[in-house]
Amino acid sequence: MAGALASLKIVEVGEMVSAPYCSKLLADMGAEVVKVERPGIGDRARTRGPFPGDKPNPETSGLFLYLNTNKRSVTLDITKPEGFEMLEKLVARADILIHNVTPPEMDRVGLTYERMCRANPKLIMTSILPFGLTGPYRNYRAEDLTIWCAGGVCVLNGGGPEHPELPPLKTAGHQAGYQGGVHGATATIAAAFAQLRDGAGQHIEVSVQESIASILEMTFEYWPYMKMIATRLGQKPLQPVETMQCKDGYIYLCCIEEHQWRNFVEIMGNPEWAEMEIFKDRLVRALNWDALKPMLEEWVSQQTVLDLYRKAQAKRVPFAPVSTMGDLLDSEHLKARGFFVEIAQPVAGTHKYPGAPLKYARTPWEIRRPAPTLGQHNAEVFGKELGLSDARLDELKRKGVI
Template sequence: MDAGALAHLRVVEVGSGLAAAHAAKLLADLGADVVKVESPGGDVTRRLGPFPGGRPDPEASGLFLYLNANKRGVVLDLDAGSDRTRFGRLLDGADLLLHDVEPAKLAGYGLDPEGVLRGRPRLVAASISPFGLSGPYRDYKAYDLNLWNAGGIACLNGGGPGTDALPPLRTFGYQAMFQAGLNAAIASLGALYARDGSGTGQHVEISVQECLVTILELTYPFWPYCRLITSRLGYKPIQPLDFFACRDGWVFLCAVEEHQWKTFVEVMGDPAWAGVEMFADRLQRAAHWDALKPLIADWMAGQTVAELYGMLQRRRVPIAPVSTMGDLLSSEHLAARGFFVSFAHPHAGRHRMPGAPYHLTRTPWALRRPAPLLGQHTAEVFAEGARS
């Protein structure tokens, strides 16, 4: 198997959150030797699931297996002085430390920015925390839901008429932590690149809140440019631009250009209602959307997703099936690209999981090893340290 692009890097990951685990996963998938440090009780994601057959098993959590494939695992109790000494030796041989330890515990573990770099001039140390290591929120605890709201995205999430009156909405899963992990990986690689030129490492600080604030896209220019406060995408100035239910699923239709609308009307069989004055152009269609949408929806409900997608795609009318998880797993396109990979695990058995959303021709992504059992590589890793 070809070595990965980052096979020259040794990374130490410590913490109990998803953000550091995701950042380290991105590097491990590119070949970095990632050593995951867990407490004797194991990482919190071991208890989050989902689990095979719905039976809790800390060695078979789907979330843990996904986040920690391609890593080695050791167990250390950082509350014990002897294990903190061993942890320090582990850092002595590392290129990068990735952690999401809460700020209040950093000094006690020797992970504060000054302490962790002392005597390790080439180390890059990246710390992920909810609100950063400075400012009045420094020591606040937060979870994905708190941070999604603190980052401003929840108030913009969701669509449809009247949605500004709805409570803020969260997204599925742990997207705040995944965003933080992605930013931590990128920033850490930048610091490592700088180190290769200067010979000196540095501290990298990641605020989860700020990671979310940076992906609010066009929300900021609307006020200085247009004196508009960004809100949820409820009322749309042009139509059709909406979701519709079919016989076996959902589609999103975007037929806002006049030629697209005319073609769509032809596909529907030129119904008489399409020619009335109140639907004459896209602005009129938007103004009378409450009347128009049920008419379109009634026709859509009689079609299958595949039929509708094929008909409109051939006529170059923008439409997108709303993929379910089952659709993705059975996708011919993703299968042809080899996106999903199969792995065997001693507790979870054989399963499929997402691969990488990129292809490198000379140093390809690869699933080199399944996620570690708790403490599986403790003896191996520290024996390497003793030999070196």
Template sequence: MQTKTSDNQPLNDITILDLTNGIAGPYCTKMLADYGAKIIKIEHPLSGDFSRKIGPFPGNISNQEKSGTFLLLNNNKRSVGLNLKSSEGKSIIHKLIAKSDMVIESFSPGVMERLELDYSTLSKSYPKLIMTSISNFGQTGPYANYKASELVFFGMGGRMHSSGLPERNSVKLGGNHVQYQAGNMAAMATMFAFYGLTYQKNQGQHVDISIFESQMGSMNARISQLVAYQYNGEKSSRAVYGAGGFPSGFYECKDGFINIQGTGSFWPRVTEMLGRPDLKDNPLFAPPLGQLNPESKEEFLSSIWNPWLSTRTKNEVVEECQKFGIPTGSVNNVKEVMNNNPQFAYRGYFGTIDHPVAGSFKYPGPHFVTEQNWWKIRNHAPTLGQHTNEVLNELGYSPLTIFELAQKGVISNISKEN
């Protein structure tokens, strides 16, 4: 594919040695890469990044060059297949660190130390190095070596206790948001450290990202619930979403579902929209107390609201509510978002990326938009070891040495691109 340059990208002066794996770490380096940072990604010479195994795969046939998760997370990076445990591998890593501004890693705590690549060791030789470590529970503390999954992260760190229905066990959010959010936070925190180094004349530092804590301090209601508990001793609990007033929450329309908040200060607008100004200040219905009355709610829903919804499509309902400034959204599936969606299509958000092995697919676009078009896909996600030769060449290794390293299994350099 055509290679674009990083010329006008804000982070094009940052070089990163990327020792991450899975979702959180690679998402961190993806954000930095998409805005211009140069990433050298070290992968296990044979198995590569774990996300190469998790799919989704085209046709559901597993192939380490075709995993959707890997492809999404690793555009704009160069891949070097390298055995970190070999002495030659270590020597290569040290040469790369000497040329890098940052090392970003997501091993279990203790692994970097065993590789003699931990921050306190490296900072002696490279006082300006920024190292970001992304781990389940952080680098210190009694849970440092505990294992976790997306579900465990959300259950322990996130607001899972209040997510779901009261008569059932809690339910998680869709997908792997928690790990993405930790990567997002890691990118932000890494940039803070970089900014301090560059403009406050600070030294380098070690950024410790605990995926668990990234949820514990998350503004997705978790912070508010924790502070509220401090304030009044009440634990959060599961409730039908929107149970506090009406209309509030998810409702069925003619062809699907909508989510609305028409309670509180939005109640007058709802009465206007429904042509029922008589309800606006009627104490049986109006906030605050009318909205807490279950009989009023039942009457409103059964005789006014549901009949109104049942004759309208979800998009008609949203259009009407939006005319009156009432917070609403229709429930759209991935197809409705990705294919001919009026908003995403207008903004040209999804874009096609060609990959020589996986094929040509649509991918999500910029995290944020600037008129200078800072966000760019310069290169498709690398095949495993695609850039090993190129990177070793830049470090001054001769073709013969590279050949010998490959023979010994220290590196993998068979590009599958051709």
């Protein structure tokens, strides 16, 4: 069977993570995606590693290879009139345009929904932007670090209460971009349903800052309920909620409910110190965490991760092993589910990639093609599908349009 979104045709003008991840999610579910890249340069993600053998190559970037499966690549300079005209021709044949061109660049090249609608009145256009299209931050440029901070997460990350001298920290990789991409994909699918119902497209704008702020869990409630400002600094209101080191790795401890704590004390063999008045309940344990933590660390350091996890599991205490990438690759569970998939790419070779975190009973998720080389499909898309002659393509190449 064809993929769930096999009828959708998408044009992506995206770099790095947010827009490419958005369209990748749709492409892996069957949508046809044409990725527009800058001539000679391509998506900036092509410059980011890891690279096989640590040898930089724009065709072998691990980040690019992962984010662009199931897409075709064309090169097009949309800042030039002839290039933008060709973009309009691509959009006229599509259902959806996904991009993360910043608002100042949108203004400069004329990438507006009104103009795109003239090429395709039913178009859905998804704009994934650092701060959205309105507000005082509209024109700000931002990398992942900036948006992660602006979204309110960095203040929760860092060295923790024990190291107040350390600054706030972002998480590894491009997490803000992935969150923007997920929100963009969800909104785009919803708009596609509305398009089927109403026969009309619409413009979707995704603020990556707001995507981050919307996943802050309980932090908004800290002040009205506990008169606390959520931060990585200061005392936690409940304990133990901590990652600690075992003999062979790390484990996350969470036993803030009294029955969970009592069961953990039993696992530890009912040490005498656990009956001390300063550890009598969860609030007092949090107040005296500086005394409790070393005792727990000493005991946990003598355990193995899997043994402690299983003992806690049997007692219904919610501990969790902290998996490394190697642990995930070797996971028997993930192997049984076929999560990692091998993909052969003509330049990068064959490697394992994260696969689908979901299963379709009838319309499969699948990798139909590896990430494209730069401009791999120029002749196919511009020549065969848009009807441009070889002579015209050669002319456009000489002008730097493609």
